[in-house]
Amino acid sequence: MANSGQKVVLITGCSSGIGLRIAVTLAKDEKKRYHVIATMRDLKKKDKLVEAAGDAYGKTLTLLPLDVCSDESVKQCINNVKDRHIDILINNAGVGLLGPVESISIEEMKKVFETNFFGVVRMIKEVMPDMKKRRSGHIVVMSSVMGLQGVVFNDVYTASKFAMEGFCESMAVQLMKFNIRLSMIEPGPVHTEFETKMMEDVAKMEYPGADADTVRYFKDVYLPSSIDIFEAMGQTPDDIAKNLTNSLY
Numbered sequence: 001m002a003n004s005g006q007k008v009v010l011i012t013g014c015s016s017g018i019g020l021r022i023a024v025t026l027a028k029d030e031k032k033r034y035h036v037i038a039t040m041r042d043l044k045k046k047d048k049l050v051e052a053a054g055d056a057y058g059k060t061l062t063l064l065p066l067d068v069c070s071d072e073s074v075k076q077c078i079n080n081v082k083d084r085h086i087d088i089l090i091n092n093a094g095v096g097l098l099g100p101v102e103s104i105s106i107e108e109m110k111k112v113f114e115t116n117f118f119g120v121v122r123m124i125k126e127v128m129p130d131m132k133k134r135r136s137g138h139i140v141v142m143s144s145v146m147g148l149q150g151v152v153f154n155d156v157y158t159a160s161k162f163a164m165e166g167f168c169e170s171m172a173v174q175l176m177k178f179n180i181r182l183s184m185i186e187p188g189p190v191h192t193e194f195e196t197k198m199m200e201d202v203a204k205m206e207y208p209g210a211d212a213d214t215v216r217y218f219k220d221v222y223l224p225s226s227i228d229i230f231e232a233m234g235q236t237p238d239d240i241a242k243n244l245t246n247s248l249y
């Protein structure tokens with residue numbers, strides 16, 4: 001449970017990658033400014049987080065189950081937080097989807113929107129009433145550089161992040177008068193399982209339905225240049241966590 005003076009931070013998608021590192025970084029804050037509620041959809045995946053949290057586990061870091069695609073899970077999770085009081089919500093959970101639109105079913109596309117767009121909307125709707133009542137709070141949303149710029153064969157992922165950008169820009173204006181901050185993070189490439197899976201998907205990707213010029217552009221121009229950018233400028237989850245800590249309210 002949080003001490004008075006500690007900010008309660010709830011983070012989604014803490015089983016791996018960026019979410020895990022943000023949770024650990026905040027929980028290990030030298031001044032113990034945060035009580036972190038690290039959430040994940042399957043608590044059986046908690047070992048990596050618990051190990052990285054070390055002594056902070058059970059003190060400044062506790063765990064709750066949360067699937068952002070489920071209304072019930074979101075409600076239950078927030079109800080399990082003392083007084084439903086969350087100072088900082090970090091919407092990090094996200095999924096990718098790569099490939100030509102011709103080869104992806106509408107059902108698969110909807111799943112991406114369920115997580116990357118509606119998952120964030122569900123969380124914001126659930127925490128907003130308490131933040132408004134207290135006239136204080138900070139909501140952080142993990143977008144992507146692909147929330148600002150379209151990328152070949154990432155059409156659906158890009159669209160889900162664009163949708164979220166639009167939603168958040170509109171919400172930010174409405175939340176401002178309640179003294180609630182809403183921030184977007186738009187990382188370029190970050191070394192995580194997400195990125196590893198994306199590269200594996202690219203390696204075995206087939207391009208049914210896509211035209212030869214687009215496939216050639218993707219394989220011969222886009223991919224090599226992204227790998228160069230990645231090698232030169234790729235961030236680590238710890239870079240993201242550190243920068244975020246410096247900008248929390």
Ligand code: NDP
Nearest residue numbers: 013014015016017018067068069093094144189190192194
């Ligand atoms: P990871 O795949 O390592 O982590 C994604 C996390 O989201 C996992 O904990 C995963 O849980 C969780 N998650 C997925 N679906 C749900 C759900 N329905 N409910 C709750 N949790 C869920 O990827 P990253 O750490 O790289 O990605 C984190 C965020 O950063 C994403 O929003 C991504 O779009 C964004 N991002 C990543 C970049 C990169 O290059 N890595 C670049 C720009 C943005 P589970 O283990 O259960 O699958």
